[in-house]
Amino acid sequence: MGIEQTAPAPGDSNSNFLLTTLDDVVSWARKNSLWPLTFGTSCCAIEMMMATGASRHDISRFGAEVVRATPRQADLLIVAGTIVKRMAPVLRRLYEQMAEPRYVIATGSCTISGGPFIYHSYTTLRGISDVVPVDVFVPGCPPRPEALFYGILTLQKLIQEEETIGKPGYRRKPVTAALPPNMSIDEIKEEMAKLLEQQAIVKDPLKGDSTEFMRGR
Amino acid sequence: MEKAALLETITALIPNAKVIEEGVDRPAIELPPAHLPEAAKLLHDTDDFAFDMLCAHTAIDRIDDGKFELIYQLYSTKFHHYLMLSVKVDREHPVVPSVSSVWRIAQWHEREVYDLFGVLYDNHPDLRRLFLEDDWQGHPLRKDYRDDFMLTME
Numbered sequence: 563m564g565i566e567q568t569a570p571a572p573g574d575s576n577s578n579f580l581l582t583t584l585d586d587v588v589s590w591a592r593k594n595s596l597w598p599l600t601f602g603t604s605c606c607a608i609e610m611m612m613a614t615g616a617s618r619h620d621i622s623r624f625g626a627e628v629v630r631a632t633p634r635q636a637d638l639l640i641v642a643g644t645i646v647k648r649m650a651p652v653l654r655r656l657y658e659q660m661a662e663p664r665y666v667i668a669t670g671s672c673t674i675s676g677g678p679f680i681y682h683s684y685t686t687l688r689g690i691s692d693v694v695p696v697d698v699f700v701p702g703c704p705p706r707p708e709a710l711f712y713g714i715l716t717l718q719k720l721i722q723e724e725e726t727i728g729k730p731g732y733r734r735k736p737v738t739a740a741l742p743p744n745m746s747i748d749e750i751k752e753e754m755a756k757l758l759e760q761q762a763i764v765k766d767p768l769k770g771d772s773t774e775f776m777r778g779r
Numbered sequence: 780m781e782k783a784a785l786l787e788t789i790t791a792l793i794p795n796a797k798v799i800e801e802g803v804d805r806p807a808i809e810l811p812p813a814h815l816p817e818a819a820k821l822l823h824d825t826d827d828f829a830f831d832m833l834c835a836h837t838a839i840d841r842i843d844d845g846k847f848e849l850i851y852q853l854y855s856t857k858f859h860h861y862l863m864l865s866v867k868v869d870r871e872h873p874v875v876p877s878v879s880s881v882w883r884i885a886q887w888h889e890r891e892v893y894d895l896f897g898v899l900y901d902n903h904p905d906l907r908r909l910f911l912e913d914d915w916q917g918h919p920l921r922k923d924y925r926d927d928f929m930l931t932m933e
Contacts, residue, residue: 647928683929684929688930
């Protein structure tokens with residue numbers, strides 16, 4: 563909460579006071595009133611609606627339930643769904659229309675890397691990082707509402723910890739999750755590549771035969 | 780009309796129609812492209828069929844056969860029966876007569892198929908791209924389509 567010190571005056575219970583910094587108060591207010599923009603292009607948007615609209619996963623616990631239909635009133639852009647070449651300029655314009663400070667959460671495989679449309683797609687962008695600066699990536703296809711909440715909580719942590727009035731919009735990037743103990747990132751990469759080589763086989767429509775996926779990449 | 784009776788009446792009226800037996804779950808016939816306009820008019824106007832609605836029109840790139848297979852899904856709001864119409868055209872010269880004079884909605888469907896497959900429709904009033912940019916090169920749903928943006932397996 564940013565409360566650094568509570569010091570009751572000796573012998574007087576009516577004169578309690580708090581000490582904090584303006585930065586902390588402003589960041590606290592910002593992180594607890596994120597207003598998302600109504601934006602969804604495919605199936606991730608259904609899960610986002612589950613998170614924002616349904617009673618079961620109540621997004622207003624985190625102060626982010628006021629979904630706005632105009633970018634002028636929103637400060638959180640949840641990119642939910644596949645972005646194609648023709649959508650990219652529209653997405654960029656929406657981002658630029660939002661008032662600063664503005665935050666971006668990218669949910670789902672498509673916004674991270676292109677997801678299932680990496681190969682043989684003439685139009686799907688392979689990740690939206692080139693179009694808008696992303697604060698938090700939420701993996702999944704689509705991610706469950708709990709994952710989206712985790713993304714929102716991570717963003718709140720970023721806003722609280724890093725952003726100040728002197729440096730608006732400054733956030734530490736990228737966000738990486740904690741690694742499992744006794745494991746390096748290179749070992750995980752190696753293992754994933756091995757698994758892909760063993761299991762994933764896709765059919766090349768031109769050759770007509772099965773080509774092993776990711777071999778030699 | 781029952782499936783067998785419907786197909787029998789259609790083949791009696793349109794001698795060039797060939798009944799498709801395999802891989803379909805509804806009455807289906809195949810037509811040579813040249814006979815498409817008159818057959819479409821017959822199917823639409825004959826009171827026994829009254830196929831007054833074109834639900835969908837799409838194409839399949841049969842690259843191994845060197846053909847585009849054009850699919851027309853017809854429906855009758857009067858009798859509530861369906862018919863699938865299949866027309867195969869040469870991949871090198873994909874020109875077929877438009878059916879937009881019979882079903883006006885076909886204008887949109889045919890523009891989409893032209894946009895993504897490059898099938899040319901004769902007598903279409905306004906054959907332009909529908910989804911892609913006007914200066915797009917090529918037709919991306921063709922199986923041999925490649926461009927600089929695309930990642931491929933090779």
